[in-house]
Amino acid sequence: MGRHGEWLIRMFLAFLCSVCLAHIGRFPASYISITNILLAGQHGIKTFAIFFLLPVIIIQLGAPRFSARTSHERHQGRKIQRFPMAWTLFSRLFFTYTWRILVLGYRNRLELSSLDPLPENVRSSALSAVFQRASIKKREFTAYADEKEAFIQAPTSSSPKGRLPLYAVIFAVSRWELLLSAVLRLAGIALSLVPSLTLGYLLVFIEDGEVGWHGYAYALEYTLSQFVCGLLNAHDKYFMALGAYKAQSALVSALYKKVLRISSSSRRKYTAGHITNLISVDVEQVGQFLQLANSCWSVPLKIVATLAFLWHYLGPSCMATVATMTIGTLATTCAAHYCGKFQVTITVAWPPPTHPLNEKKEKKREATMET
Structure with missing residues (x-):
């Protein structure tokens, strides 16, 4: 963040300390403003020194003591540059650890010891078996005996x-996963209308x-509806x-x-690039389509x-907004x-223009495919 960012953070913390001290001393919050303090005479200057300057001095002098910075050292006439860390103790507590708790939880998700084992129904072998069973249709056979009493099975x-x-x-x-996501999406659409009703x-x-x-x-209903709606949207995206x-x-x-x-002989028809495109591009497009599959019905439902x-x-005046959006969408699509x-x-x-070397490579590849 640099020196200016650290200075602003320390000033903000000092102001918070002064507000807390004023609250403990039963001073009103407006009394902490510098204008009111300076216009209050000698008593105001003393209050300003106690509730604002003293926390600033303590934090400015004490924060570098807890900083993670290391000084430059000299070793055999050479200067060793140690990478300084701009986060002090206070900023680290307020930002780094809080962000870690909110986003990553109390465990480090990247450590091997904290990773959960992969469930059986998510492994590639199980999914491949399900895919194979679903892609091959079951055929019904009829068993009968012929004239020589031989057992024969024939498809119906x-x-x-x-x-x-x-x-x-x-x-x-x-x-x-698709069904659970659809249910959560439907609940999220219904719950997204609650904040507007609550504001009314x-x-x-x-x-x-x-x-x-x-x-x-x-106010509690508005807050809880926003929280639950965000929770449903997050789980919808997860599924x-x-x-x-x-x-x-x-x-x-x-x-x-x-x-x-x-x-x-059949493998010669497919180059390595073709197979790579199938695996990397086409399969990824299928995954992107699945992530947007529920939008085919949820977006029109939300609009309605x-x-x-x-x-x-x-009343009918809302149709002006609909007409404006329709005209804008059509104009953008045509453009x-x-x-x-x-x-x-x-x-x-x-x-x-094509490079001559690329043309030679293309002709050589076509000749190899023909042979």
Whole structure:
């Protein structure tokens, strides 16, 4: 943060100490302002020295004692630079440890001893087996005996034909995560309307002068609704990310098994770059689609709920906002479409020059593939 940042932090801490001392001494909070203190005469100057200058001096002199900085040292005529740490004791306590507790918890998540074992249903082998069972349709066989009393099994005529689509197989792999995420998303949408209703009740409370405890109840309801809504959104994203991870793991395992099992003649049709693109790009796109799958129904539902809420309070005037948003969206979409077409036209008209060495490599690769 530098010296200026440390000085500001120390001044802020000194001001907090002065406010605490004033509260202990039963002084009003406005009495701590420098203008009131200087205009109060000699008694105000003494109060300023006790409640503001003294904490500043103590913190300014005491904070460097607890700092993690190390001085420069000389060793055999050479100066050793030790990397100083700009965080003092107070800033470290207020920022570093607090951030660690809020975000990382009380354990270091990156240490091997603090990591939880991977559950059986999330491992790649189990996910690959589920993917394989879902991708291969079960066929029904009918057993009968022929004229020579030989036991024969033949598939029934009503056996399913074709293969299941990819989205059905992926849903079979991560169906519970998608369902839990959908339930949490629906609850979050319903709960996101509560703060707006609570603000309306607070405005009525301020204007009409209801019972005092009603205001505390409304404020508590507003805070809890925001907290629970954020908690539901975080768990929604967690379950969606877990479902996307399971689908990606199953797809990568299936691709590797397919590559290792195909014959050498068939393997020549696929280059290493093609297989790498399948694993790194296409599988990642499937994971990104899964993370946005619930948005296909949640976004329209949220828009409809918001419009109903606005119609209830504003009436037909809310349609002006809807018309403005619709016109802006259509204009942006048309502009992006024409810009894309213009860019493609420029690329086709003036293609980038190719290096001769790259052309030789491409011809050599095509000749190798043909042979």
